[in-house]
Structure formats: C-alpha cells, structure tokens
Amino acid sequence: MAVLLKGKPVVKAMGETLRCRIAELQDAGVQPTLAIVRVGDRPDDLSYERTAMKRAASLGVAVKPYVLDAQVPQDMLMSTLHSINYDKTVHGCLMFRPLPAHIDEATMCDMLAPEKDIDGISSASLSAVFTDSKVGFPPATAQACISILDHYGIPIEGKHVVVIGRSLVIGKPVAMMLLARNASVTVCHSRTENLPDITHRADIVICAAGRARAFGSEYFRAGQAVLDVGINFDDAGELCGDVDFEAVEPVVGFITPVPGGVGTVTTSVTMAHVVQAAEALR
C-alpha cells in the first residue's frame, strides 16, 4: 500500500500562507488580480476556468475574464494581451491553450510580459527555467510536482528522477527545475527503448505522457514516489491518469491519485504566482 500524495493537503497548506500574503497586499492597497484569457468555448477551458475562478474567490484573488470569440482575428487577441501587459491592476495572466488554428500560438505566448506570465508559456519564462535565472514563472503544472514532493518531504537532492514526456508544458521544464534542485534527471518519451529498465532505477518517476493508464506495475518497484500528471479519459469516459493506479499503487511507496493529485495543486500554484507577481511590484 502506497502513501497517497493527495493534492488537498498541499492546497490547504498553500492556501494558509497565501491568505496571509494576500491580506498583507490588500492592507497595502494592492488587490492581487488574475486576467484569464479564453478564446472560444472549449469544454476543457471552461472547466479549468471554473476551477480557477473558484480557487481565486476562496483565496481573495480577483479575476478579470477576457472572453473572445473562437473566430477572433489575431490582431484583436494581440491587443487584448497588450492591454493586459500595460494594465497595472492586473498582476498575472492565464491564457488557455491550444488557441484556435488560425492564430499563431507561439507569437501570442511571447506577447505576454514575463512578469505577468504566471503559467510560464513565453520563451522568456521557458528560457529562464532552462538557464535557472529569475525571469517570469515556471509552468504551473511543473511547479505543482515540486510543491507536492516538498510538502510530503520526499527528498529531491541527489536523487534520480525519471520524467516520462518531453513537452514544454511539463516534461522539459520539470526536468530543469529538478536539476536545479540537484536531482539527477532522465527524460524519456515515446521513442525510449527499454523504458521499464529505466524507470525501475528511479527514486521518483513523473508520468507526463498523456496516455490513459499506459504505465502498469512492470514499470515500478517498491519505495518509489510516482507523480501522475496525466489527465485522460478512458474508453468508458472515466477520468484517469497515465498510471494504471489499481496495479501500481500496491507496488510503490508514494503515488498521486488522479483526480485529486497534481491537477488539484496546479490551480493553487497559479494563484501563488499571481500573489508573487503582485508582491514583486511593491
């Protein structure tokens, strides 16, 4: 039986600290504010937006929603981002992706001022994650993985972490962040040969492949910590992670559930970044 690395206690602990920091900001006349930019009405975006707004309300972060039509001309999205960059009452911006196909997503991400890029989507933020410098913010999901490990006291320094997945949203950034914390880090992916051999050697495995229940017990061993970043739906339409939880949970030492694991913490990290951005302006 593994120890469950549930997200809720992490969210609760983060919330306590954040409420104090938000109160201090408000006392100084600063209302931490998050701009949410949504283009169109994708169900994923709407669901994420609801979660974010609920979390923001519970903490005392204000939200300014910018909802644009799915057919919006790119110029208009650019103007929106531009106005967010220059709006001194907005401290952070969350822009849902993927953007519609007619919009150049990379250019839009780079439009965002790094100091408001609280989900680490601009080249400036990503470059800073790579070079370990203090520009912008790391992607919230990557930070959520680190926050969970830290909350549960799972050591990182000197340990071997295997990350499955090499996206810029999670795989590569979390690898660089763990490296900065003195872990030895292996990045694997769909082309990796003998993946179970590699994951077996790890102290910590981060699964971010985006494939429903793709990793069964043959990938893991006793004592490991497993972080499941996957948010997938199986053939029955049930929400599940990248890990076959039923099979793996009895084998390993620590595991995040899906739902209720990494995803739960991501929204709190987003809010923490907004607060940090607001504090940086004081």
Next chain:
Amino acid sequence: MAVLLKGKPVVKAMGETLRCRIAELQDAGVQPTLAIVRVGDRPDDLSYERTAMKRAASLGVAVKPYVLDAQVPQDMLMSTLHSINYDKTVHGCLMFRPLPAHIDEATMCDMLAPEKDIDGISSASLSAVFTDSKVGFPPATAQACISILDHYGIPIEGKHVVVIGRSLVIGKPVAMMLLARNASVTVCHSRTENLPDITHRADIVICAAGRARAFGSEYFRAGQAVLDVGINFDDAGELCGDVDFEAVEPVVGFITPVPGGVGTVTTSVTMAHVVQAAEALR
C-alpha cells in the same frame, strides 16, 4: 581496445563540405566572415583565437578581430557588439569568456543578435535549444559532440545517453539536442548519488564535468561510446580530459581522445555556423 573517435576525420569531412559551400558564397559575392571579440590577453583565449584563425584561413572564412583592453568599460564592449550586429559584412561572432569581472557577462551575451550568435551564448539561442526551435545557434561544443556521433555512425535515436555536467556551455544544451534526436537523456552532476550505477546503464556517456581524469574504468562497461569534453591540466601540467583514458579505453567500445577529440571539432562547428549564417542572408 576501443575504436578511437578522433576529431581529425570529422574535421576533414566537414571541411570538404564547407569549402564547397564557401566557394558558392564567394561566387555570389559573399565572403563569410567571423568577428572574434577578445577582452584582455588570457592565455586560453589567445590559444583558442590562434586555432580559430588557422582553421578560418584554411577554409576561406575571413576573420575580423576585435581586441579590447582587459579594463575596457562595459559601454565600449556594448558598442563593439552593437556595431558587429549592424555590420552586414560580418556573419558570426565569437566572444571569448569569461569576461573580466567588472563586466556583466550575461547582459553582453544577450546583446549579440541571435542570427550572429554562432556559439549559442545568448538567451535567445539557449531558449531555442530548450524549445527545439530555429533561432540562433547551439553552443559549438554541444554541436561538436553530436557531429562526432553522427560521423562515426553511432546511433542516437532511442538510445540512453548520460551527460555528466549541467553547464549552459555543454551539459544542458547537449542534453536537449540529444533529446530532440530522440535519445533518452540523463543529466548528472557533482551532487549525483551512485553515479557509476547510472553511467553503467548508458549507451553513450558524455563527460563534461571539468575535472582532470575524474572518471576511471569503474564508471564504464563494454560497448559504450564515451565522449570526453574535458580540457584540463593535471598536476604535471599535462593536458587531459575528464576521463582516465589509459584505464577506460580498454573497457569501452568507442572513446574520444584528449587532445584530438571533441575540442578539435568545435572550431569546425564554429566555422560551419558562420557559413550557415552567411547562407541564411542570401
């Protein structure tokens, strides 16, 4: 007995292709030109400069040296870089580092226009290595490792590469470049626990720790390819790599000598980047 991955045959093969490309540029009235920026007279820089100038001359790349006093005010170095950026007759710029302590090195590196940053020192180039996009150039030493593997037909895709060292000059960039070539990549460093266990699992090991003969036979096994990026001097003042060559060469399948290995190829990569930069302007 390992197959020696000597740099010379790689340099020769690159030279043949480069001479054709340079001739084509010259026929079109373009003389590929490298600016070399040296601040002060550090022996390392002088030695590197001599090697670069010799290689440039042998290929037909012109060199414009910019030699500044070790006490040069930062503003003057900035003006120099600015003028290089705007000089249409210069296609690439090599600036020796470390710069003197009174100069903000990171800012100077970022001054350089990415399209002339043929040694991948600017944030823009490094960010592109991280995000696998086509801006600037990767660091020449990192590219030299890949060129050697390719020249000798050592497969990268699907293979497990262990990189020892996490600098922005070689460790992190080469890790990202190998990942883009579908290798599974582990980055290790001075804080790594059980390093020999990790290196033993690799198909390819890249040693870039900067410690003279630090890695003996206990780190390696039969069949591996070992790339030694180290350029160190031992207690006797003899040039040596990070690998204890005498001990390791009988064990592994392939190994680069020092001198005569990766370093030999780096200068050719620099010239290849200058030619590529000149071609991009046509």
